[in-house]
Amino acid sequence: MSRMDAVVLEEWGGDLTVREVERPEPAPGEVRVDVRACGVTRTIENAVRGGLSDDPGLTPRIPGHEFAGVVDAVGDGVTDVAVGDRVLAYFYLTCGRCDRCRRGDTNQCTDFGGWFGVHRDGAYADATTIPASNVLPLPDGASFAEGAVAADGLATPLHVCDRTGVGDDDTVLVLGAAGRIGVHLSKLAAARGAHVLAADVHDDRLAHVDAVTPDAVTPVDARGDDFPERVRAATPYGEGPTVVVDTVGDLETLRDAWAALAMGGQVVTLTTHHERSFAPLLKEFVVTEASVVGSRYATKDEVVRAARLLADDRVEVDDARTVDLAGVPEYHRDLRAGDAYGMAVLEP
Ligand SMILES: [Zn+2]
Numbered sequence: 001m002s003r004m005d006a007v008v009l010e011e012w013g014g015d016l017t018v019r020e021v022e023r024p025e026p027a028p029g030e031v032r033v034d035v036r037a038c039g040v041t042r043t044i045e046n047a048v049r050g051g052l053s054d055d056p057g058l059t060p061r062i063p064g065h066e067f068a069g070v071v072d073a074v075g076d077g078v079t080d081v082a083v084g085d086r087v088l089a090y091f092y093l094t095c096g097r098c099d100r101c102r103r104g105d106t107n108q109c110t111d112f113g114g115w116f117g118v119h120r121d122g123a124y125a126d127a128t129t130i131p132a133s134n135v136l137p138l139p140d141g142a143s144f145a146e147g148a149v150a151a152d153g154l155a156t157p158l159h160v161c162d163r164t165g166v167g168d169d170d171t172v173l174v175l176g177a178a179g180r181i182g183v184h185l186s187k188l189a190a191a192r193g194a195h196v197l198a199a200d201v202h203d204d205r206l207a208h209v210d211a212v213t214p215d216a217v218t219p220v221d222a223r224g225d226d227f228p229e230r231v232r233a234a235t236p237y238g239e240g241p242t243v244v245v246d247t248v249g250d251l252e253t254l255r256d257a258w259a260a261l262a263m264g265g266q267v268v269t270l271t272t273h274h275e276r277s278f279a280p281l282l283k284e285f286v287v288t289e290a291s292v293v294g295s296r297y298a299t300k301d302e303v304v305r306a307a308r309l310l311a312d313d314r315v316e317v318d319d320a321r322t323v324d325l326a327g328v329p330e331y332h333r334d335l336r337a338g339d340a341y342g343m344a345v346l347e348p
Pocket residue numbers: 094095096097098099100101102108109110111112
């Protein structure tokens with residue numbers, strides 16, 4: 001049995017350590033992927049802390065789900081994926097048989113099997129095994145690092161844009177714009193012709209947003225009581241944002257954004273805080289025809305579309321910091337301490 005290096009979590013909420021493990025063999029219906037790039041992100045840090053599951057029976061665990069690589073072995077019964085295929089991964093372990101899966105709404109699977117990197121070992125390793133139905137084609141024009149970004153960092157914003165129909169008549173206010181979801185959402189909405197107001201709270205984060213996004217994106221300081229007025233004033237026709245996307249879950253900022261919202265506007269929530277709720281009065285929904293919608297990851301189709309946007313240079317990603325396996329625990333410590341935003345890319 002050959003060995004490989006991996007980043008291992010011994011218990012939820014614990015520290016990550018790099019050690020040798022057995023190189024996994026693909027079971028029937030699975031493939032083994034030589035990992036070439038894997039995002040090291042806040043979503044994974046949330047999973048490491050037990051935010052998706054804290055079942056002790058699931059540890060020790062190799063985390064990591066936002067990855068791309070090359071198939072190097074296939075298990076029995078796999079006919080639609082071959083050794084040598086360039087692939088990127090789908091995060092959700094879906095059944096493939098329920099009504100939602102068969103209709104293509106794979107993010108709404110009603111027989112959900114959990115998350116890759118949580119309910120089975122993930123991609124913080126030289127190689128990983130994954131159901132063949134969870135790998136999708138990585139277009140030739142996309143690098144492995146771009147594939148890792150597409151798998152979640154760009155696919156999730158693409159789903160938000162699909163949910164809300166963002167187009168050239170919209171002004172999109174992004175709360176938490178300096179994070180990787182915020183940056184990619186700002187770029188994607190701008191690429192669809194929307195005006196974008198990119199809100200965040202620290203000067204260095206606002207400077208980062210300004211540096212990495214196109215001219216159609218205007219940074220807005222989310223601090224201060226006059227935030228709703230400044231947001232309205234910054235919208236091209238003074239009507240307020242038509243779409244607000246919240247990647248943070250700060251209730252005060254969310255209430256401010258609701259106050260600034262255009263008639264008929266939509267607030268999209270992406271956060272999964274267990275004990276926070278946002279509940280405007282019923283009459284406010286009627287008077288303004290505003291709506292609050294949730295957005296859950298992305299469909300397999302959207303993951304492939306996200307990869308194609310990057311392959312064709314219709315959306316650009318910035319050069320992320322690259323780390324090796326030994327650098328992953330340290331980057332997670334930075335994420336945990338709030339010292340890092342955006343993402344790093346693991347190249348094992
Ligand atoms: Zn299903």
